[in-house]
Amino acid sequence: MRTIVITGGTDGMGAALARHYLGAGDRVVVVGRSRAKFDALLTSATAARAEFIAADLSSVADGRRVVEHLRAGHERIDALVLAASFVRQRRHVTAEGHEASWVLFFVSKFVFVTGLAAQFGAAERPVVVNTAVPGARADAIDFDDLEMSEKFTFARSNAQQRRANELLGILAAEANPDLAYVTWGPARIVRSSFAGDVGTAMKVGAAVLGKLLGQRPDAAVRPVIGIIDAPSPGRAAFRGAKRRPLTIGAHDDKDAARLAAAVEDGR
Template identity: 35%
Template sequence: MRTLVITGGTQGIGKALAQHYLTRGDRVVVIGTNQNKGEALLAEANRLSASDRCSFLPADLSSPTVTIRLADQLRTRYPSIDALVLGAFRYQIRRQETAEGVERTFALYVLSRFLLANELRTALERAPHPVIVNLCGTGGKGGWLHWDDLQLRRQYRPLAATMQGARANDLLGVAFTDEHSDSPVRYVLHNPLFVKTGLAEPFRQPTRTALSIITKVFATPVDKAIQPIIERIDTPPRPALSAFRVDRMIDITGPAFDRNAARQLADTLRNLIINRTDD
């Protein structure tokens, strides 16, 4: 029986993956913020006769302090973790900061993923075929890192914050495999493209209705979107780092995967953690 940790696992792709692996007989640990959705997932696990293999841990991963404490809790409970799926994300219409003073999109989409991958690395390395799947970019031309203002204090735009996070996550994969070159953990960057998830939820009317209609007509159903991810989890790619848009493998030698930029981002995040979290 394998152990999977899934962030953003109470809806959309994360929930579908959780249900799939519970059906397969694996242990699934879901991280989310919505208690009602978490309880609904536990009820579904009970219907699948899998309540003993499903856990819901409520946690606000936009808080680096909470994320570090959660990682410690996970290491204690699950000394060996087979797969870590990084899927937690929320589109922030307005700029907000966490209690630690970190812009919320950057904290949730970038900092929490950096922390969990590194904090859970030792537990992952105890598994036979460990893999991290980061749902992000990958490698596209849209978006860039605002190195002089990563938290977008001067001018916040929700799409710019989101695209910056997507670009940063590509670099997180590069930084992880560069720093842990002898690790057995395979790091997979995966962009599922347009999927029928909760994209419209943060928006007000009439934008919410318009997005819901567009999603219904054009987006990929979740049960189809998770199939390539399942393949990456069940049979991790041989390279330490790989990137995919749906089924298509992406070249990771381009500027979006620059090693110097990846090192700079990792150093920046470490300094941010030191300055913003409690002991």
């Protein structure tokens, strides 16, 4: 029986993956904010193989607490899906003093990927699927202002998070060469509840486009299921089922190390 950990596993694509792997007979750990939504995923046949961990992953402390819980309770993790999402159109500072989107979409992922290295090492074919759309520019990261206290825009923030998650794969591969690390984005828009703090125009646009053009979450995640069930060691990038080239910068190893140092220093 495999152990599958899914952040953001109570809604949208994360919930679709949780239902699939519970139905397939795996042990599934869901990290999310809604116990009620988690309970709605369960049946009498799957409840014994499901675990819920309540957390807000825009909190650094919550992310670290979850990782410690996973390390204490699971010697092996076969797959980690990083799918937690809460879209913020504007800069938001948390009670911890950090920019919320940077923590949710990168720092928490860094904490999970690096903190669970031993659990991945115990798995026969470990895989991380990071739902960070690949293809950001190599120079998208502002190392002098990672939390964008100045000149914040949604587009800059999004590009920086995406690029940082590509570089996180370098650190993951160094820790475990047998690990498959995939940055993945859906081929097109996915119908979901679109959790976030955004303006009316973005909400309406997402709702209309989702209804007209969107995929159902269970259809959107079929390529992810293929990646998890037949992982290939090393870094890769996909949009839907189509492989994309990795973005290669002139200083990728150095940049990955700078990101690690920044997170570990608490910046």
